[in-house]
Amino acid sequence: MASKEGLQAARARGGNTRQLVHELLRTQIINLELEPGTALSENDLAAELSVSRTPVRESLILLTDEGLVDVYPQMGTFVARIKFSDIASAQFIREALEMAALREAVTRVTDRDVTDLRALLSAQRDAEGRADTEAFFQLDEEFHARLMAVSGHGDAWRVVGQAKAQLDRARRLSLPLTQQLHLLIRQHTDVVDRLEDRNLKRAEEALRRHLRLVLSDVEKIRARHPELFSEDDVPVRPRRETRRSPAQPR
C-alpha cells in the first residue's frame, strides 16, 4: 500500500490532507502495520508524511473517537491496544445491526440483488483461488455492506464499519488461515441462498453463525497473542520508550 508517495501524490491532485492522513493511518492500524502500543508522535508523523502537525493532529483526534488510538495528554499518543471488552462491544453492535438489517432485507430483496450478491461470491471464490487474502477481505467488506444496502439501511454501514474495524484488527493476526476462506464463502453462500428463498429463520441462523465464527477466531487469537490485548480493568499506561542510542537508522 502506498504510504508516503501515494499521499503526496494524492495531496497534489487535490483532496484534503486531513482525510488522506486519516485514511492512511486508519488502514495501517487495522492492517496491523502499526501495532497496538506503537507511539504515534504528531511531530514524527508530520515529518514522515511531509505535512504539518495540524492535519496529523486532527486525524488522530478522529481516530481517538473511533477507539483506534489513545491519547495521554503531555505523554503521547499510542495505537490502542485491543481491549477485549471493546471486541465484545463491537461484536454486539455489528451483530445487532446486521441481523436487524437482514430481517428487513428478506422482505425487500429483489432478484437483481441476489444476482449482485452472487457476483460478489464468485469474486470471492476467485480471490480464494489466487490465495489473495487481501482481496478477499475487501470483498468480504463489500458483501456485508451490500447486504445492508439491500435492507434499505445502507447508511448504517458506516456504524458497522467502525465496529468492524476493532474486530478486523484482531482478526488480521490470523491471516494464514487460508483454509478458513472456503468456510467463510460457504457461509456467505448460505446466507444468500436463504435470502433468495425468503426464509427468514434460516437466513438469520446462517448469518448469526457466520458472525459468531468471526468472533471465535478472535478469541483463539487472544490466547496466542496476549501482549496485543489489554486487560479490561487496567488501562495499561504506556511508558515512553527509552532512546539511549541517538542515531537510529531510517
Added chain:
Amino acid sequence: MASKEGLQAARARGGNTRQLVHELLRTQIINLELEPGTALSENDLAAELSVSRTPVRESLILLTDEGLVDVYPQMGTFVARIKFSDIASAQFIREALEMAALREAVTRVTDRDVTDLRALLSAQRDAEGRADTEAFFQLDEEFHARLMAVSGHGDAWRVVGQAKAQLDRARRLSLPLTQQLHLLIRQHTDVVDRLEDRNLKRAEEALRRHLRLVLSDVEKIRARHPELFSEDDVPVRPRRETRRSPAQPR
C-alpha cells in the same frame, strides 16, 4: 444553560478546551438553540467563547463526524439541516441496538436492576408533576442507558447516543406535548414490568412500541416545520447570508 461564563469557568478549573467547546456546541445544536442552517464561523465562535480557533475547529470536525454540522470548504460551516434519511437511519440504528440489548437483558436482569429502573420511573413521574420537560428528557436518557447497561452492553450506549442525537434534535420541536409525557412514562413502566416478568415477547413489544412512538412524533413535526429539514436528494448548499447592514446588534 451556562454558555460563555460556564465555559470560561470550567476552562479555568481544568479540563481541555476542545471537549468543553464540543459539548457546548453539541448540546446547543441538539436543543435547537442553534437552528439548522445557522452559520458557525470558526472566527466568530472563537471570539464569542474567548478561545482560539484551534479547539473550535477541532470541535467542528468532531461534530461533522457526528453528522450535526456540514462543512463546505472555503464556504462555511453550518448546523446540519435535518435530513429525513438521517432520521430514518438513526431510528434503525437505535432500534436495532436497543432491541438486541433488551433480548439479552431479559436473561440477565436482577432484582436490583428492576429496583433501580423503578427509581428512575419514579423520578420521571416527579418531573412530569413539575412539568419539567428538561429534567424528564434527561431521565429518559438515563433510563434507556441503564436498560442497555443491564444487558451487559453499556458500552454500546455511546453509539445509540449518537443516533439518538439526530432524533432528539427533531423531537425538541414538539416540546409542548406535555400530556405525552404521561404516555411515555407508562410505556417505560410497561417495559420494566415485562422485564421483571422475564417475558421476552411482551417486553419486545412494549419497547418497540415505545421507540416507534418517538419516530412518529418526528414525522408529525416534519409536516409542521419543513424548513428545518432538507430533502434527501438535494443537499441544499447554504448561501452566505448577505450582510448589507454592517452594524448588527449583539
Added chain:
DNA sequence: CGTGGTCGACTACCATACAAGTGCACCAGC
C-alpha cells in the same frame, strides 16, 4: 434598465510558534 467583470470580505485549510506538563537520564550526595 439590464448585464458582465472586478474587487473585497470572508471562508476553511494548512503551517508554524508558544505554552504547560510529563518522564527519563544524569549527577551530586550519602
Added chain:
DNA sequence: GCTGGTGCACTTGTATGGTAGTCGACCACG
C-alpha cells in the same frame, strides 16, 4: 553502589500567521 533531586528532551494543547478559494456586492458598460 545506591538514592534523591534537577534539568532536558519530548509530549500534547492552544494560539496565531499565511494561503487559496468562494461568494456577493458594486460599478462600468451596453
